[in-house]
Amino acid sequence: MKYLPIDSQLFIKNRNKFVEKMEPNSMAIFNSNDIYPISADSTLPFAQQRDIFYLSGVDQEESVLVIFPDCPKKENREVLFLRETNDHIAVWEGEKLDKEKALTTSGISKVYWLQDLEKVLFELMTQAETVYVNTNEHYRASVETETRDARFIKWLKGKYPAHTYKRCQPIMQRLRSVKEPLEIEMIQKACDITEKGFRRVLDFMKPGVMEYEIEAEYIHEFIRNRSAGFAYSPIIGSGYNACVLHYVENNQECKEGDMVLMDVGAEYANYASDMTRCIPVSGKFTERQKEVYNAVLRVKNDAAKLLVPGTIWADYHVEVGKLMTKELLNLGLISQDDVDNEDPDWPAYKKYFMHGTSHHMGLDTHDYGILTEPMEPGMVFTVEPGIYIPDENLGIRLEDDYVIQESGEPLNLMANIPIEIEDIEKLMNG
Template identity: 50%
Template sequence: MKYEDIESTLFIENRIKLRKLLKNNSLAIFRSNDEFTRSGDQDYPFKQNADLFYLSGIDQEKTILLIYPNCPNPLYSEVLFLRQTNEDIQVWEGHKYSKTAAQKASGIQSVYWIDDFDNILQSIIAFADNIYLNVNENVTTGSSFTSSDIRFIEQMKAKYPLHHYERAAPLMRQLRDTKSHHEVQLIKKACDITGNAFLRALQYIQPGVSEYEIEAEIIHEFIRRRATGHAYPPIIASGINANILHYNDNNQSCKNGDLILMDFGAEYANYNADMTRTVPVNRRYTTRQREVYNAVLHVMKEAIKLMVPGISSKEYNQNVGELMTEQLIGLNLLAANDVKKQNPAYPLYKKYFMHGISHHLGLDVHDLANRYLPFSSGNVLTCEPGIYIPEEGFGIRLENNILLTHDGNIDLMKHIPVEADEIEEIMNSTPTLL
């Protein structure tokens, strides 16, 4: 891993929180993600299961965590199982956790090789009443792929059919919804790296540069500052491309007079940032571009004020919709009379702002949380309004990451330039990198 070591206190505290949510005399098992073949003898870069990392801090394939607070043998109340390394693995793959290193990283003292899992589980499972198993419920689309988690669940039920099985995901959703101080610091680190990359990109942008060249400058800064890489595929969308919400081609030349929308974020220690900025290719906004830009910025500032603990997502989105409608009328994109007659179920502002305003952020970019519960202190949310005008050849989106507290919101990206004047000043006072 490129990132610096994390104090095991974070993971110890997370396991304590989970123990309090388990039913009495319950055993919980968490497993690492699948590994996927890319081609030939290459695999895709491994991405750890977010729940397993949250509870252990172990960032390695073929890992299992077993938690059994009421285990009659205290040695097995917390057990970490690792892939055993050997000389061949050391030659071909390099570093793998030793038992001692895993103890230090996780705070778990009982560490065994993964070959011992079946025997240890067999020796204690008869004493447990409930078994919590985990599967990724943080997905919005179905998949025909049968994950190792699903296969493991089937194996467990076949081998131990009389136990009572529980879903671990609802508990993890409850825990991961609220970020601890340690987690906020890791997210803030990802935000800081993202801000550094944005400032670097500003030095590079000018007419004739390609979108992919800007992308290259961003990843350069990410890796230089110990990020793992991109939190998600970056969107570097110049001109009309900004109206494609998930534009990923990043292969066009940036033209004089165009805007460029950049939606990217760093991943650091598996925690993510998610930022969007829209800047002028020639380093000056036109009058119309600035007018729309300031409208988006106004909505973002006001929306951040509305993100208070206790407000429901429905009420929050309705209020933001009213803010956006007001701005679109001011931009002559909507007519006030038409708005008065609109169907509330299909508000007219959706023509120019068709996506959601916020999502939870953490170990996943769209983090595991209950979207139907009111916002609460400790949530980290994005705020990302946009106005997209294909007929005028540009789209503008701005996005910051916000920590909610009872004492007021904390903008984790407050230090990253967002005012139009500030962006112009930086772009025109800094020598280009070309």
């Protein structure tokens, strides 16, 4: 890992919060992700399953976390199972966690090697009545590949069918949605790295640059600042491409007179940032581009003020829709007649702003959180309104990341990233 060590107190506190939600005499089990094959002997880069990372800080494959707070043997109340390392593995694959490093990383003193899993688990299962298993229940999830957790659950239920099984997710959804101060520090670090990339691109941009060259400028700056790379597939769309919401080809030329939409974010220590900025290829906004840009910026700024404790996500989007409707009317893109006769299920503003405004963010770019429950202090949300006008080859989206506060307006973690037209033009032409 490129990131600096994280204080194990974060993971100890996260486990304690999870334990508070467990039923008596119950045990929870979390698995690392697999390393996924491509073909031949090629594999995708390893990316840790976020729940086991959240609870342990362990960031390597073939690891298992067991939490059993009522275990008769005190030493088995928190247990890690790790792949046994040796000098041969260190030479061929690099350093892995040994038992001492696992304690430093996670705060867990009892570590078994993975080959002892079935033997130790048999003892633990005879003592536990309920087992919490980990599944992916994110509202956007569409999982076709069988995960390591899914295989493990199938095996566990086959071997121990008489136990009561419960889901970790209802607990994890709530815990992960409210960030600890140290988590917010790491998200801030990811945002700061993203800022460095954006400022680099402002110096680099000129007519004739390819979208993928902009992507390269970002990844250069991200990696040199201890990020593993992009938190999600970067969207760098110039001209008409900015109107394609999930455009990821990034293979077209940036032409004079066009705008470039850049939806990019660095990760740091598995924590995401999520930024969108739009800049003119030539370094100067046209009057029309300014008009649409400032309309989106006003919606973003006003929408952010609605992120306060007690707000319901669905109600919030209704209010943002009203803000956007006003701006589209002023731009002449929709008429009052369009609004008066709109379909309540697809309001008039949706013609030019068809996606949601905010989502939870944290260890995942679209992080866990229960959208039907009120917003709380410590939650991190994006705010990302947009106006897309394909007929004009113009798409504008602006996005920052905000932390909900106990009172007052949310904290903008991207406040230092230039967004005002005057600042962008000055930096591009300085």
